[in-house]
Amino acid sequence: MDDVYSVSKLFIVQSLPFLSYCACTIKKNEPNKMKFQSFASITLLAQGLDAAQTVLRFGCSQIVVERLDPLVNPGLNPSPHIHQVTGGNAFNAEIPSSDVSQLANCTTCSFSEDLSNYWTANMYFKARNGTYKRVPQIPNRGLTGEVGGMTVYYTSPYDGSKVTAFKPGFRMLAGNADQRTTGGITKWNAICFRCYTAKNFGGDNGAPCSDSKVDSVSLPSKACPGGIRTTIRFPTCWDGKNLDSPDHMTHVSYPSSKTFEDSGPCPSTHPVKLPQLMFEIVWDTSAFNDKGIWPADGTQPFVLSMGDSTGYGQHGDYVFGWKGDQLQKAMDAGCFGATCKPLATQSFDIANKCAVPDSVKEKVDGWIEKIPGMQM
Numbered sequence: 394m395d396d397v398y399s400v401s402k403l404f405i406v407q408s409l410p411f412l413s414y415c416a417c418t419i420k421k422n423e424p425n426k427m428k429f430q431s432f433a434s435i436t437l438l439a440q441g442l443d444a445a446q447t448v449l450r451f452g453c454s455q456i457v458v459e460r461l462d463p464l465v466n467p468g469l470n471p472s473p474h475i476h477q478v479t480g481g482n483a484f485n486a487e488i489p490s491s492d493v494s495q496l497a498n499c500t501t502c503s504f505s506e507d508l509s510n511y512w513t514a515n516m517y518f519k520a521r522n523g524t525y526k527r528v529p530q531i532p533n534r535g536l537t538g539e540v541g542g543m544t545v546y547y548t549s550p551y552d553g554s555k556v557t558a559f560k561p562g563f564r565m566l567a568g569n570a571d572q573r574t575t576g577g578i579t580k581w582n583a584i585c586f587r588c589y590t591a592k593n594f595g596g597d598n599g600a601p602c603s604d605s606k607v608d609s610v611s612l613p614s615k616a617c618p619g620g621i622r623t624t625i626r627f628p629t630c631w632d633g634k635n636l637d638s639p640d641h642m643t644h645v646s647y648p649s650s651k652t653f654e655d656s657g658p659c660p661s662t663h664p665v666k667l668p669q670l671m672f673e674i675v676w677d678t679s680a681f682n683d684k685g686i687w688p689a690d691g692t693q694p695f696v697l698s699m700g701d702s703t704g705y706g707q708h709g710d711y712v713f714g715w716k717g718d719q720l721q722k723a724m725d726a727g728c729f730g731a732t733c734k735p736l737a738t739q740s741f742d743i744a745n746k747c748a749v750p751d752s753v754k755e756k757v758d759g760w761i762e763k764i765p766g767m768q769m
Contacts, residue, residue, distance in 0.1 A: 449547040449730070452502070454479060455479055457478050473766050474766045477515050477674075479542045481507075483496035485749070494716040503744060504733070506736060515698040519702075520694070530542065542674075547668040551654065551656055555666070558720040562713070566709070567708060583602075583627075584623070585608045585624050586608065587623075601626075601673070612693055623704075625708070625709040626671045628663075628667070629669045631646075632662060645667070698767070699766075723736055
């Protein structure tokens with residue numbers, strides 16, 4: 394047994410309706426091969442993990458669904474494709490490069506001091522007759538009350554090292570909306586889709602993007618009885634100087650080798666460790682699983698709102714907007730889940746009242762002849 398040791402490593406595993414951990418055995422010469430022995434609900438202290446490790450996991454309802462993109466297409470109304478947007482009510486065709494927490498006065502997120510904006514592409518079903526319908530989103534495992542939207546994660550490194558929270562004016566992009574082949578940020582395990590095998594998150598037994606039986610980089614090719622979840626992981630290394638860059642990506646970086654989950658090091662050009670920001674969106678595809686309404690050739694019928702039927706173009710946008718140094722306090726405090734002693738929370742009865750006006754005013758729901766902005 395001297396070549397085997399037990400570890401308690403945090404995973405965001407939705408095999409139970411709460412944050413869980415795996416007690417694993419790992420052979421020293423096979424550090425990436427873990428045998429999952431048991432799952433249990435825990436607190437950080439019960440895990441025996443570094444007490445400073447933080448995993449914030451919380452829901453944010455959608456605040457608007459429309460064709461605006463103040464990061465990639467600032468000032469353009471409408472922008473090229475539809476996004477579902479969550480977070481603070483400072484969202485607009487253009488968001489000033491300043492302290493967004495001073496511009497917004499409410500948020501759709503359960504942490505009321507998080508006035509950031511988070512947005513991604515929408516998913517549409519394409520019927521055999523060529524019409525489209527937006528696929529509804531549902532709350533993630535263990536979360537209730539959100540309307541549409543997403544689950545947001547901020548995670549500190551698994552090796553217990555410290556991170557520097559994002560600064561006012563910071564923004565970034567993960568993924569490439571124009572990508573239609575494998576590659577890009579998938580080398581860092583940064584984007585994937587999970588095909589739930591049954592209702593209530595069936596088959597959801599491993600960490601995101603880790604289970605080849607249910608996870609894929611492209612949109613699933615078969616019907617998913619329990620729906621589809623997408624995961625988007627953002628870069629975790631910063632150059633320490635620029636709050637943005639012309640492409641919204643080069644001021645940040647993924648690890649120079651391995652991944653964040655493997656404690657990969659930051660490159661010398663981007664030496665500052667950031668929290669890992671991650672989005673999860675769960676789409677309820679159950680109403681569309683009858684293959685009698687799928688395309689006649691049997692190909693999978695789902696399309697991301699930029700006209701992408703591959704899934705390779707999935708992407709996420711982020712504009713930081715936490716109040717003061719609250720995010721840094723949380724990352725230093727060993728917080729876990731949707732509660733954190735330094736942070737204020739709000740019910741979704743309150744969060745769901747936060748709104749921004751629909752400034753594009755085009756039909757995005759119900760059966761439509763084409764997805765707005767998509768060239769047919």
